[in-house]
Amino acid sequence: MPPIKIITLIDDDQVYVFLTKKMIEKTNLVKEVRVYENGLDAINFIKENMGNLDELPEIILLDLSMPIMDGWQFLKEFVKINPCIGKKITIYIHSSSTSLADIKRAKEIEEVSDYIVKPVSKSSLIELIKNFINPDDPLKLSKE
C-alpha cells in the first residue's frame, strides 16, 4: 500500500501531464494520479466531495496558466472553501513560469506550500512526497 493515496495534477499541458504522471507512477509512492485540465473542473470536484475524504487528494500540483480557470483563480476559490474541507490538502504551484512576480505572489498565499518550477526531476518529486510523509524531516523544502 503506497503511503499516498491521491496526487492531483491541475494542468492543461497534455504532454507535460503525460510525462509527470508517468514519473509519479514510477515512484510507487502514490496509489492514484488524477488529472484536471483546468481549475474549474478541479474546484468543482473538491466542492462536490468536501465530506468525502477518501476522494480528496493529499497533494495538488497546480499549474498557473490554464484556460477557463487558471491557477490563481483556482486558489482564490480554494481559499474560500479550505476551512470547510475535513482534510489537509497540500498545494504546490507547478508552473513553467520563472517570473519572480509569480513566485512572490505564490508565497503570499498561505495555502500554497511551495512553488516548483517545471520541469520537476524524479528525485525532487520523491523528496517532495517523502517530505509530505514525514513533515519533520530536515530536508523539508523551505519557503524562504
Added chain:
Amino acid sequence: MEKISDYKYVLDESSIIAITDQKGIITYANDNFCKISKYSAEELVGKDHRIINSGYHSSDFIKNLWSTIAKGKVWKGEIKNKAKDGTYYWVDTTIVPFLNSDRKPYQYIAIRSDITDRKRGEEELEDSLKEVSDYKYALDESAIVAITNQKGIITHVNDNFCEISKYTRSELIGQDHRIINSGYHSSDFIKNLWSTIAKGNVWKGEIKNKAKDGTYYWVDTTIVPFLNNDHKPYQYLAIRSDITDRKRGEEELKDSLKEVSDYKYALDESAIVAITNQKGIITHVNDNFCKISKYTRSELIGQDHRIINSGYHSSNFIKNLWSTIAKGNVWKGEIKNKAKDGTYYWVDTTIVPFLNNDRKPYQYLAIRSDITSRKEGEEQIRANNLKAIEYARILELKNTQLMDFCNIISHNLRAPLVNIAMLVDFIEQSQEDFERNDLLSKMRPVVSNLMDIFDGLVDSIQIRQDVEIKLDKILVEKCLGRVLKSFNTQIQKYDATIEVDFEKVPIIYFPTKYMESILSNLISNALKYKSPNRKPLISIKTEQKRMGTTLLSISDNGVGIDLELHKDNLFKIGKTFYKHPNAKGFGLFMTKTQVEAMDAEIWAESQLGKGTTFFIEFKSQSQS
C-alpha cells in the same frame, strides 16, 4: 350883483355845492352834488348831512370840523363820502359858515371838488409804501443788508450784517467795504463785480468774507445799484444770505469729489475700464480698454459687449456671470477676450453693478487687468503637464508591454521547451521501442506549438516596432466585406446573421492590415463561441464619441465570457475561456497589440449565456 351871480354860476358849474342849516340839515344841493352822491336833490334836501357819511373819518376829525365851523371859522379838509350806491368818493372840502348879526353861523355852505382819483392814487401809494416797508422789514429780518455809496463806503448796515461780521454798526459805517474782504477771491472776480455794478447792472454771486475775529463766512450776495437821473449808480444795496454751512458742505463735497476723481484717474491709469448699460451695450471705455482690444473708442461705444467675446467660455460660464450681476452682486473671474485683430487676451475681471433706487442694476462697471502673459504661462504649464502625463502614460504602457512580454516568455515559451527537455530525458531513459515511439510522437505537436508561439511573438514585436506604419483611409463596410469572405462557409453553416451600421462613421483612419486582422479575430471569436441554443447574430457598428473619437463595436449573442473571472487576462496570450478545440488564445492578444500600437483602446462587455460586445475606440480622427 351880476358879478356875484356870475361867480355863483361858475361855482355851481365847477364845484360840488351844498348848503346846510346850523344843525347840519341839507337845504340845498347843486347838480354836481347830486351827480357825485348819486342822490336826487329831493332825496337830499331836508336830510342830515350824515346821509353821505362814509364812516371813514375818526370822531376827533369830525368833532374838530364842527367845532371849527361852529365858531364861525372856515374849515378846509379832505373828506371821504359815501354815495347812494355804497361807493366812496373823496372831496376836497371848504366849509364856510354864514353868520347872523350875532356872529353865529345860521347856515354852512360847503364847496367841494372831487379828488377821488387823487386820493385813490395816494391810497395806492400808501399801500405800496406800506408794502415797501414790509419788504424792508422782512429783508432786514431775513437778510444781511448793507448800502454803500458809489465809492464802496458803507453808509448803512442792518443788524444781521453786524451779527455775521462781528463788527458794531459804528465800526462799519464810513468804512470801505474792503473791511470784510477775505482775500479769497481773485482780483478778476472782484474786478468783474465792480465793473458789473458800476454799469448799473445787478451782480449776483457767492462771496467769502472775513469777520472781525478773523473767521470766514460765505454769503450769497446780490448787489443792486441805485441809479440817479443820469442812470449812474449813486449807491449800492447789497443783500446777502449766509451760506457758510452750505459752502462748507460744498467744500467737503468738492474734497470728496476730488478724491473720487483721483480714484477714477488712478483706475483709468492702471486698469482696463468699461461701463455698459443693463443690456450690455458699452457706454464708456477708457484708453486702456481701447489699447488692449485694439478697437477705437467710437467702434466700441454703442456696441454690445459681445464684440470682444472670444467664444472660449461655456454658455454656463456666461450665464452665471450675467445672473450674478443682474442680481446686483459683484462678479469676479478671469475672461478670455478677442481683440479686433483676432488675437486673444486674458483679463482678470471684476464687474460691479450700479443699482438704482429700486436696487436694480442700471449699469455695470467692469474693471479688468491684463493677465494674458500669466494665462499664457499657465496654458504652457498645462500643456507641458499634459505632455508629461502623456509621456508617463506611454512609458507606463511600454512598461506594461515589457512586463507582458516577460510573462509571455516565461509562461508561453518556456512551457513547450520544458516539454521538449522532458521528452528528450524520457526518450533517453526509455528502453522499450514502443514507449520511445510513443514519446517521439508527442514531440511533433510540442515543436509546432513552440513555432506558432514564436511566430506570434515575432509578429507582435513587429507591430510594436512598426511605429512608422501609415494610416489608411478605410471604408469600414468594404474592409468588413473582404474579411467576411473568409467566413462564408461558417456563416452559411451556422445560418449566422451579420448586421452592420456604418452610417454615422463610414470611414476610419487605421492601417488596413490591422483593421482586417482585428475584424477577422473578433468575428472568428463570435462565430467560434456561438451559443448552442440560437443562431448567431453579429452586430457591427461605428459611432462618434464626444472627444472626436470613433467607437467600433462588435456584439454577438454567443455564450459570453465570465469577466469577473477573466478580466485581467482577457487579452493575454494563451488565454482561452472555453473548452473549445480551436481555442489557441492568440487572437485577442494580437488584436490588443494592434489596437494599442495605434494608440487606440479595446475592452469588452459580456454576460454569460447572453453574448459579448468588444469595443474599440479609435483616437481622434480629425488630424489623422
